[in-house]
Amino acid sequence: MTHRMKGFCGLVLLSMLVTGCRKGDQDVAPDKPLTWFDTFAKALDDSLKTKQIGYGFVILEKGEVRASGRGGLKSRTTESEGEKAFTLDTKTHIASMSKTITTMAFLHLAAEKGLKTTDKIAPYLPPSWPKGENIDQITFRDLMTHRSGIIGLGNNCVNGAFSENIWSGFKQLVQQGVKTANRGNYCYQNANFGLFRVLIPGILGYSFSGDDGTDDLQTQQRYMDYVQKNVFEKVGLTNILANHPTGDPTYTYSYLKTGITGWNPGNFTNTIGAYGWYMTPTEAGKLFATVLSTTDQSVLTTAWKDTLLTHRLGTYAGTIPGGAIQYHDGWWYLKLAQYQGVRTVWMTFPNQVTAVLFVNALHHSRGNFPSDDGTDIVTYLSRAYTLTRQMKGGRKLAEKVILEHDEPH
Structure with missing residues (x-):
């Protein structure tokens, strides 16, 4: 086992021992057994909250939110709007997730x-x-x-x-x-x-x-x-735009934290299509889980869903120890002296589980997900799923994540 994996395994093991876990914005009572979803969320939350970045994620099963987490800031004291928290209702440019x-x-x-x-x-x-x-x-x-x-x-x-x-x-x-x-x-x-x-x-x-x-x-x-x-609207979402809410942008930053003013990606109306939609973690979770991980056919019939997934239309595929995944990540940035940007992903796992993760900072020397060891967002999320499942099942699984196209999109 690599040093990287030992660190993440330790994180997941630690999460199994705690008596409380955030589920949305509520604490799970100490005497209530942790579900696998709670453990998955706790592992993600613990590894993200120390990074001084804004983040939000939701984990769904068959279209129902089972766990979530959020932390950090969408706007810091360096901005005219002042300090604002990153929540599950924070509108963020989802970048190339728009392709799906x-x-x-x-x-x-x-x-x-x-x-x-x-x-x-x-x-x-x-x-x-x-x-x-x-x-x-x-x-x-x-x-x-x-x-x-x-x-x-x-x-x-x-x-x-x-x-x-x-x-x-x-x-x-x-x-x-x-x-x-x-x-x-x-x-x-x-x-x-x-x-x-x-x-x-x-x-x-x-x-x-x-x-x-x-x-x-x-x-x-x-x-x-x-x-x-x-x-x-077919999945009950309204007010999804190609721009941030008026006067309420989500700024993007560099990791490690600097005092540099954040960057507002702005309005994408005249380039919308491959990128450009602004959504919250909650909204994105509802959309991708409903269309791709439930029997709902209001957007796509079962046959068209099969076409999308089988032919990798607007999606990518990968293999993890627990089975197959499909996903599309997003990456949008400004590079001046350092990288500032967003990294986003939706991902479907076996058993109709869907996860969405947004962060509003990029590693300032690489431009990718704000990890310290080079792990990017797709591998990060899929590995967290695998290791949490491993702890739940009590058996060792192979660690390798195989992706069709492992470059950021």
Whole structure:
């Protein structure tokens, strides 16, 4: 066993010995036996609360919250808003977790319109956009698995953020086309999912005017309206926006703690799609657990859920000792002298268990999850699950976590 694992095992063992555990904002009575979910939450809480970062997490079973935790600050004394606690109702930019939401929206629409994921995207792009090489070969599934052949305006598979995810950026990428040699090869690009901001309105029948300014604003609004009505509202969520609440941002910071003013990621309305939604841990837990870990079919039918999970559409897969996991993490940052940003993840485990974790700080020398040993958020959360299950079952399990794509997304 590595030194890292001994440390985490010790943490989980310690949690088994305590007589109380936070469950939401309430303490479990000392004479009430700890559930496995309490132990999982206590292990996460104990390892996060010492880091002087803002964090929130929820753990659900079949769509029901079984345990949760929160701590730290979303706004420090360095900000004009002053010191504010990070809670389970703190709106945070969920970054690339948004890609799974875009996937849900498209699959819901595909069911309505009789589309297949293998259909071509070209008929739904603006007619006035020049179409480069192989654009007519790209399918919806290609976009949702990052195998479209799009590798960015620099032709080097460096993921584009702002300039390639505004209207003019999409237009340039489509005009540039994709090389035959790149078709079918994995290349993580925000534009693959950002393009659905244009495609979904096209499928809905929007008549592109040919005026870039008009079409940009119209497609933004139509995309967001469709997601609101057919994803968020279907599971009882309202007021999910591409911006933080007015005057109440969640700032992002560096770990280890510094006195540097925090960074407000701001408004993503004109780049929404691959990233950009703001949600609370509670809201995100409800959405991802309901759609992916229950029998609820208001957003996706069972068949479309199977399609999403089987073909890894807007998701990634991995293997842990207890079975298979699926997830999508999020990563958004500003790098000046140091990294400041968010790290987020939703993850489904065996037995219809779902967990969501948000933190508002990044390791200032690496830009990843604020751990001291290099463990990133996906491995951190899946390992916590495995070790807590191990303590519950009383048997030793292998420690290895195997991920399809272990880089931050």
